Amino acid sequence: MAGFIRAGGARLEYRWAGPRPDRAPTVVFLHEGLGSAGLWRDFPVRLAAATGCGAVAWSRAGYGASDPVSLPRPVRFMHDEAAVLGEVIGGLGIGGHVLFGHSDGASIALIHAGSAPAPGLRGMVLEAPHVFTEPHGLASIAAIRDVYRTTDLRERLARHHGANVDVAFRGWNDVWLDPDFRAWNIEAYLPAIRVPALVVQGEDDEYGTWRQVEAIQRQSGGPVAVLPIPQCGHSPHREHPDAVLAAAAAFVRRVIGSGAER
Template sequence: MDWSANPADKLRIDEVGLEYACHGPAPGDAPTLVLLHEGLGCVAMWRDFPAQLAARTGLGVLVYSRQGYGGSDPVTRPRPLDFQTREALEVLPAILDAAGIRQAILLGHSDGATIAAIHAGSVAGHRIRGVILEAPHFFTEPGGLASITEARAAYESGDLKQKLARYHADPDGAFLGWNDAWLDPGFATWNVAEVIDYIRVPILAIQGRQDQYGTLAQIEEIESRAYCPVDTLILDCRHEPHRECADRVLDEVAEFCSRLLRIEAADVIPA
């Protein structure tokens, strides 16, 4: 794996090529923050946030585009309704293995936060040391589904398709793969909140009060179910705190990571 901001080739996972970028120290030199993007995101849409994270935390940062997004290989539609669980249990472990990551902190946004939570609550082992969940979804909400319906109208008759085409090689695959799944009638009862019960590492949960895709009920679900330490950061913004309140999010993430590293160091000091 080419640990650089502009790798020459895609990362290949089960014959699927995934676009990726790396910042900061390689996995053999420091723990790694692994960034998992939102339902319409990709490597480029994180902008300079990964590089800023590496600079602020001193950790390595791996960011990749899931299949069907950014410059990654296209995806076959329709996506299965359990696509987030499949990403968490099948694809993400293979990526961590391929990158040689032995100590990871998962930072997921929106669908990526859900994938991070499912992985942390389902995959046994000590590789995951903490999870940062930004605007996570554990169950559907009427307001969120209404906003996803509005996004469909913006894609079909507005300029959303043109905007997404700047970032995604296959904008139809990126948008419709996400939108069709969320608006499928069978998805209305989707609920993966049970995974919270099994997370055994510290959690930082971040949410905007004006998030158009989810309410504070998602954060309250974490607080009411988690058996591990939970820090929350509620901000006056919409669905993208890491862009809308970048400095505050960087501060909180850096402090969360620093605290995890201090705990790790204390754990290995001989009595």
């Protein structure tokens, strides 16, 4: 099922799979810096089927079929999106839930969980999360700017973002390459987290090193399990979907439990 919800002052698209929130807990998907609700493809549907939970993926403002945003994005844009996440969860009537964030979406989940989490948060699956910037990742982000200018990357992204394609790309790429963004760091939010997390990290991730995982393990206020994926880059759920699905489904079933609040 597809629809729109108003949150953060914008009209946002979402896609729902599986039972509604009055029937079962929900896995809430937060996409990466160039992602959208549709770019999760069938992964939310498969996770819903494997867990009996509902699954909802939504496009942040400036992505997919959601409203556009004004550029440039502020350096604190992920903090702003963490507040919008709470509006989306409340607006969709979601009770018990697990956050599944990829890249920027994982960072937004961490800020949300470590500041003012929505009621009913049971745990987080964090795929390729960032908690600080690294030269390794910034160099890859700088390189993809040239790829966007000189290859068919823009055309391929436009299939998922339509008229938002340049807003989506520049809104992500420009802010990460802003000199002020080099000081971006969300480690201060980690000790206040009170739910378990599963961190999924590709061992060949071009945007982040194992230092990100170690920082979360060391500082999170909740228990942290780690799933390293060999021969994998920045998108484990696309590169090794079966391995990620199995681990994520087991984690969701464990943290939701048989008597969890809907």
